[in-house]
Amino acid sequence: MSVKIPIYMDYQSTTPVDPRVLEAMLPYFTEVFGHPASRNHSFGWDAEQAVDVAREQVAKLIGATAKEVIFTSGGTEAINLAIRGVAEMYGEKGRHMVVAVTDSRPVHDVVKRLVREHQYEVTEVPVDKEGRVSADAVKAALRPDTILISVMMANNEIGTVQDMVAIGKVAKEAGVLLFSDATEAVGKVPVDVQEMGIDLLAVTAHKMYGPKGVGALYVRRRNPRVRLSAQIDGGGHERGMRSGTLNVPGVVGMGKAAELCMQEMPEESARMGVLRDHLENGILAGLDEVQVNGSREHRLPHNLNISFAYVEGESMLMGLKEIALASGSACTTATLEPSYVIRALGVSEELAHSSLRFSIGRFTTEEEVEYVIGRVVETIQRLREMSPLYEMAKEGVDLSQVQWSAH
Amino acid sequence: MAYSDQVLDHYNNPRNMGSFGKDEEGVGTGIVGAPECGDVMKLQVKINEDGIIEDARFKTFGCGSAIASSSLATEWLKGRTVDEAMAIKNTDIVEELNLPPVKIHCSVLAEDAIKAAVGDYVKKSGKESASGGSGAA
Numbered sequence: 001m002s003v004k005i006p007i008y009m010d011y012q013s014t015t016p017v018d019p020r021v022l023e024a025m026l027p028y029f030t031e032v033f034g035h036p037a038s039r040n041h042s043f044g045w046d047a048e049q050a051v052d053v054a055r056e057q058v059a060k061l062i063g064a065t066a067k068e069v070i071f072t073s074g075g076t077e078a079i080n081l082a083i084r085g086v087a088e089m090y091g092e093k094g095r096h097m098v099v100a101v102t103d104s105r106p107v108h109d110v111v112k113r114l115v116r117e118h119q120y121e122v123t124e125v126p127v128d129k130e131g132r133v134s135a136d137a138v139k140a141a142l143r144p145d146t147i148l149i150s151v152m153m154a155n156n157e158i159g160t161v162q163d164m165v166a167i168g169k170v171a172k173e174a175g176v177l178l179f180s181d182a183t184e185a186v187g188k189v190p191v192d193v194q195e196m197g198i199d200l201l202a203v204t205a206h207k208m209y210g211p212k213g214v215g216a217l218y219v220r221r222r223n224p225r226v227r228l229s230a231q232i233d234g235g236g237h238e239r240g241m242r243s244g245t246l247n248v249p250g251v252v253g254m255g256k257a258a259e260l261c262m263q264e265m266p267e268e269s270a271r272m273g274v275l276r277d278h279l280e281n282g283i284l285a286g287l288d289e290v291q292v293n294g295s296r297e298h299r300l301p302h303n304l305n306i307s308f309a310y311v312e313g314e315s316m317l318m319g320l321k322e323i324a325l326a327s328g329s330a331c332t333t334a335t336l337e338p339s340y341v342i343r344a345l346g347v348s349e350e351l352a353h354s355s356l357r358f359s360i361g362r363f364t365t366e367e368e369v370e371y372v373i374g375r376v377v378e379t380i381q382r383l384r385e386m387s388p389l390y391e392m393a394k395e396g397v398d399l400s401q402v403q404w405s406a407h
Numbered sequence: 408m409a410y411s412d413q414v415l416d417h418y419n420n421p422r423n424m425g426s427f428g429k430d431e432e433g434v435g436t437g438i439v440g441a442p443e444c445g446d447v448m449k450l451q452v453k454i455n456e457d458g459i460i461e462d463a464r465f466k467t468f469g470c471g472s473a474i475a476s477s478s479l480a481t482e483w484l485k486g487r488t489v490d491e492a493m494a495i496k497n498t499d500i501v502e503e504l505n506l507p508p509v510k511i512h513c514s515v516l517a518e519d520a521i522k523a524a525v526g527d528y529v530k531k532s533g534k535e536s537a538s539g540g541s542g543a544a
């Protein structure tokens with residue numbers, strides 16, 4: 001079996017640019033280099049036309065109209081613009097937001113600043129053990145002064161996909177704006193802002209085989225018309241919501257990436273699902289005491305998050321160094337806490353430290369999956385031989401009853 | 408994170424990995440750390456009648472640096488007296504393994520494990536060491 005080392009299984013972190021996307025982008029660096037806001041010459045018109053096409057391509061992928069798409073520098077900026085923009089525009093109406101506990105780090109950080117500096121209050125909606133937010137729980141968290149609900153469409157760690165249609169209904173009934181960080185979902189699963197009742201939606205190009213540093217915010221124009229306070233002032237580009245000369249090659253790339261995802265989604269997601277299930281089944285067949293985190297039913301087709309009891313995440317990554325993976329272990333992040341997403345499922349801290357995220361993608365092969373199964377099984381077995389916890393568990397010790405020395 | 412060659416070497420070729428029977432003659436066992444913190448070390452020493460550590464074993468749940476710290480500790484323990492073992496400092500481990508600041512707690516845990524293992528032996532054998540030591544967790 002010949003596989004090329006290293007193997008990339010971290011597609012939820014970022015994806016390579018699809019060669020077809022790159023090809024579409026290249027002319028916009030040199031030949032068609034005009035400023036899309038230059039209205040007086042063909043250089044500008046050509047650039048503007050390319051941006052219009054891209055806007056249409058992105059809009060189509062999410063069931064929106066082109067005018068509702070605001071290009072940004074990426075997902076993080078789109079999230080900042082959505083939440084801060086709403087807070088500044090609607091702060092008079094109320095200062096309460098409802099956020100799903102498993103929402104992304106940028107969402108929580110933006111909201112935390114509003115709480116700290118602008119007297120906002122936030123209610124975090126819990127998730128069930130599969131990571132799903134219930135529409136009823138969202139409804140229960142609403143207050144008369146709630147101005148925004150934020151529920152991420154699909155989680156970056158566990159891949160759990162939310163029931164946005166049900167949550168959207170609750171938002172509509174209450175007349176509260178609904179924002180969704182859909183950076184992990186768009187291009188992978190069908191997204192329709194109309195059907196889902198979403199008012200604001202963040203997308204990034206680099207998770208769907210487009211370039212890094214470009215993203216978009218969908219801003220609803222009808223029923224209701226959402227207004228935002230701009231976060232970057234300047235030339236009044238992007239309907240005054242986001243000033244700054246557009247990254248035209250990036251925008252073109254994002255558009256092309258969106259078009260390809262749209263065309264290939266049915267086939268691609270089916271292929272991802274087969275490969276992912278093979279990976280999951282292979283690992284589960286080779287090892288005992290492993291658990292899949294998140295929902296197996298409502299899950300992105302390219303995501304697999306597993307906790308391997310009695311072994312720590314960073315040591316696993318070290319043993320699997322030729323495979324690019326992510327871990328929920330505290331040792332692999334800047335913080336001292338293990339993944340808050342996995343903790344929110346009710347999974348113990350110990351098992352959160354023991355989690356690995358495999359995310360496959362467009363260029364993953366069956367051979368790579370086979371290779372990874374073998375290496376994962378072998379590495380976990382070796383580390384378990386080395387683990388005092390595994391030894392104790394095999395001796396019948398109930399680890400939850402042991403008096404550990406905290407440190 | 409980039410690992411030092413020393414950490415990689417211990418991770419790839421752990422020294423003295425395994426266990427002695429807890430009730431074996433002359434064995435002291437120390438278990439330190441907690442699963443929810445992401446590291447647990449089990450260190451064991453086998454001490455002969457002359458008070459010399461003849462052999463040592465470890466098992467560790469934790470990151471590569473934690474594994475390396477405990478593996479190194481077993482190497483250093485062999486041949487030492489109880490008092491010499493108690494004198495091993497976490498800073499010696501940091502230096503030998505070239506641990507970055509975020510991994511210093513791994514060396515602290517290894518020092519704790521040494522003290523706990525030797526302390527357990529001292530307690531069980533009824534012998535007092537000059538520097539004393541805490542019992543196993």
Ligand SMILES: Cc1ncc(COP(=O)(O)O)c(C=O)c1O
Pocket residue numbers: 012013073074075076077104106152155156181183184204205206213214215
């Ligand atoms: C869920 C989620 N939200 C937001 C982002 C940020 O997007 P970007 O890297 O384009 O700023 C990411 C990816 O990094 C993500 O996974």
